[in-house]
Amino acid sequence: MRQTAPFLPRAAACLAALALLAAGAAAAEQAAPTTDPTQVRPGVYVLDPAHGKITWSLSHLGYSTYYGQITDVAAKATLDPKEPAKSGITVTVGIDSVNGLNDKLNQHLKTPDFFDAAKFPTATFTSTSVEPTGPTTARVNGDLTLRGVTKPVSFDATFNQAGISPVDKKYTVGFDGRTVLKRSEFGINAFLPALGDEVSLRLEGEFKAAE
Numbered sequence: 654m655r656q657t658a659p660f661l662p663r664a665a666a667c668l669a670a671l672a673l674l675a676a677g678a679a680a681a682e683q684a685a686p687t688t689d690p691t692q693v694r695p696g697v698y699v700l701d702p703a704h705g706k707i708t709w710s711l712s713h714l715g716y717s718t719y720y721g722q723i724t725d726v727a728a729k730a731t732l733d734p735k736e737p738a739k740s741g742i743t744v745t746v747g748i749d750s751v752n753g754l755n756d757k758l759n760q761h762l763k764t765p766d767f768f769d770a771a772k773f774p775t776a777t778f779t780s781t782s783v784e785p786t787g788p789t790t791a792r793v794n795g796d797l798t799l800r801g802v803t804k805p806v807s808f809d810a811t812f813n814q815a816g817i818s819p820v821d822k823k824y825t826v827g828f829d830g831r832t833v834l835k836r837s838e839f840g841i842n843a844f845l846p847a848l849g850d851e852v853s854l855r856l857e858g859e860f861k862a863a864e
Contacts, residue, residue: 686816690789693734693815693826698860700728700744701825705858707746711836712849725750730860732826737785742793744778766843773800781805793830799839808832808856823861830856 687693707723725747733739748770751762763770780795789812797806813827834852837845 686814688789688812688814690737690812690815691734693732693812694824694862695733695735696731697863698730698732698826699863700726700730701859701861702727706856708855708857709751709852710855711852714847719753721751721753723751726858728858728860729863732860737783737791740783741780742778742795743780746776746778748774748776767841769800776800778806797834797839800841802839804838806832806834808854810856818859818861821861825862826860828856828858828860830854830858832856 702725705726705728707726708720709723710718710720713719723746726744727746728742728744730742731740748768749763751759751768751770753759753762762768765772776797776799778795778797780793782794784792784794786792786809791810791812792807793810794805794807796803808830809832811829813829815824815826817823818825832854834854835850836842836852837850
């Protein structure tokens with residue numbers, strides 16, 4: 654009997670410790686990012702401007718592929734993981750931020766030869782439908798308005814992961830996207846065909862759950 658009495662509190666303490674460890678492991682598992690898009694929290698999301706960029710490229714005289722970036726990108730997305738077709742996105746791009754990584758070129762891109770930024774300061778994209786194409790991919794269809802011209806455009810989106818960002822502790826969803834445009838369809842005809850007509854766009858975005 655002398656050994657039983659102290660044994661009971663020690664056993665209770667061990668059980669309590671095991672319960673705490675189990676709870677901690679469950680919490681850690683719950684907080685870990687997921688790569689399963691069906692587990693994404695539904696709702697409205699806003700693009701993190703520090704982690705939302707468009708990288709563009711086109712053929713330069715046939716000698717090389719020229720790359721640049723667009724950095725002024727604002728977007729709002731509505732995500733419905735159970736019914737992806739109900740998801741959607743709107744995007745606004747500040748044309749002044751089209752960057753060819755060369756000061757002289759950047760000024761030229763703003764002229765009527767290319768984007769005519771003074772007359773058309775923004776470009777917009779509004780989705781019209783979302784079509785799942787795989788477990789983590791979808792085709793996003795919509796209308797792009799660029800340089801005053803509106804055309805249907807589709808891009809292929811890939812879900813990366815979702816979870817609490819370790820940087821700002823906010824629930825975050827990350828995507829990549831790809832599409833190819835013909836600039837001539839939007840009235841950007843300068844130096845064709847020496848400069849490529851097809852412009853490849855690589856889209857990167859981290860979206861934060863709207864509060």
